[in-house]
Amino acid sequence: MSFLELKNRYVLHGRLHGEEGLHIGSGVPSTKSDAPFLRQGGQPFLPGSSLRGVLRSTVERMAQTLFPGRCCILFDEQSAAANCVAGTKKERERFEQATAEEFDKIRSELKVCAICGLFGSTLTASKLKVSDALPAAPVVAKRDGVGIDRDTETARDKLKFDYEVLERGCDFKFSIQLENGEYSDFALLYMAIKEMEHGVEVGGRRARGLGRVMLTGYDVEYFDLNRKYTLLDFLDKGFAKVDKGQFEGWLKESFDEWRKPSKSS
Ligand SMILES: [Zn+2]
DSSP, rough: OTTTOOOOOEEEEEEEESOOEEEEOOOOOOSSSSBBBEEEEEEEOHHHHHHHHHHHHHHHHHHHHHHSSOBBBBBGGOOOOOTTSSSSSHHHHHHTOOOOHHHHHHHHGGGHHHHHHHHSSSOOOOOOEEEEEEEOOEEEEEEEEEETTTTTTTTTEEEEEEEEEHHHHHHEEEEEEEEEOOOOOOOOHHHHHHHHHOEEESOOOOGGTEEEEEEEEEEEEEEEEGGGBHHHHHHHOOOOEEEEHHHHHHHHHHHHHSSSSTTTO
16 A cells, blocks of 8 residues: 555544653753753653654564564564565665665565554654653652762762652553554554553663553544545544444454464565
8 A cells, every 4th residue: 555545544542641650861951950851841741752662662572472573673683574675774775775766666575564564664654653642740750869880880979860750640641643554553553552551661760660651541533444434524524433442342353363374464
């Protein structure tokens, strides 16, 4: 399928709960803290790019276990799937360095594995967008950390520093958008959502017990020709809505289909 088409769109509106405190550093010390929490307009938030990275590595690990050889792990040449030209440097360069004329000739060979297809690669756009997660009533606190002296491997007083933590119990809203989803995309989304419901870790200082967030609920809006609610219906009436239970059933169907050994992509 081409990105020039728009066959379907699914928007999952999700709710995340901070099971633990969180630290997503801005990377720039401020007058208030050595390691402030990342903010936008003064408000702390979880960047969509972090969540997306967590989702990708989650499905990568699961796919390696359940379907070895069918999908790549990002930046790991050893694990490159045979059916994916984005998985190895040599193959990527064949496409990246091709002139427009050469590219036209090899265009039909541009096949990527399900994970590179969903999350994108240097050769293909992503089908999945993950929004920033915005907290409802954030409470930010300061904690003390201790640096380790690299020479003596001991903590030294002067290496003390502080960092900001978003306290546990924080609720967030975020969304995941999938366009032109095929059954392999829904199968991967099934794994990602299931894992999020059990809890995933984001941000830094995880060894300090920080980072765990859990998906506590979601609703889904969509249009999809295959679900008898077309792009035209969407333009006339807006999105169709589906609840978590029904959507999960759809994802599970795709997952069961994709699990079949005959499927190679
Ligand atoms: Zn791949």
